Amino acid sequence: MLLTECTYSVCTTCNQRGKRLSDEVYGCDQCKRQIDLNQPEKAYLEATVFTHADVTTRLQFCSWLCCLKKLKTVQTDYFISLPFLYYDKGTINAEEFFKLVKR
Numbered sequence: 695m696l697l698t699e700c701t702y703s704v705c706t707t708c709n710q711r712g713k714r715l716s717d718e719v720y721g722c723d724q725c726k727r728q729i730d731l732n733q734p735e736k737a738y739l740e741a742t743v744f745t746h747a748d749v750t751t752r753l754q755f756c757s758w759l760c761c762l763k764k765l766k767t768v769q770t771d772y773f774i775s776l777p778f779l780y781y782d783k784g785t786i787n788a789e790e791f792f793k794l795v796k797r
Contacts, residue, residue, distance in 0.1 A: 695754065697721040697728065723753040724760035739777035743770050762794050 698719040703712035720729050722738075729738045731754070739755040753768075755761040761777065768774065779791060 695721050695723045695726070697726070720754060722756040722760050724755060724764040727756045729754055729756055741765065741777055742775045743768055744772045744774070745770050746772050758791065758794055 696718055698716075700718045701715045703715055704710070705712055720731050721727055722729055731738065739758065739761050741753045741755070741761060743751040743753065753761075753764060755764065755777070758777075765774065765776075779788075
């Protein structure tokens with residue numbers, strides 16, 4: 695979810711767009727917490743919603759809990775690709791993941 699658009703300077707003479715002053719700011723599609731998509735070491739989850747009308751919607755989440763809450767409200771006539779599930783030390787494991795799904 696795009697929280698803030700990027701901003702540019704504007705030339706006072708010709709009203710042309712100048713140099714970029716700030717980047718876009720993205721957030722979790724559920725809780726709106728800011729996510730930095732440009733920093734791969736700061737993990738975020740991404741799901742894609744597909745429809746038969748060839749419309750796709752990308753959703754970004756800060757956690758599996760937010761992802762599963764939002765996906766319960768998504769309506770589609772086709773399918774949803776879920777984020778990859780990685781089992782790293784100190785993070786969610788398969789048993790915890792399925793407990794979240796069953797909620």
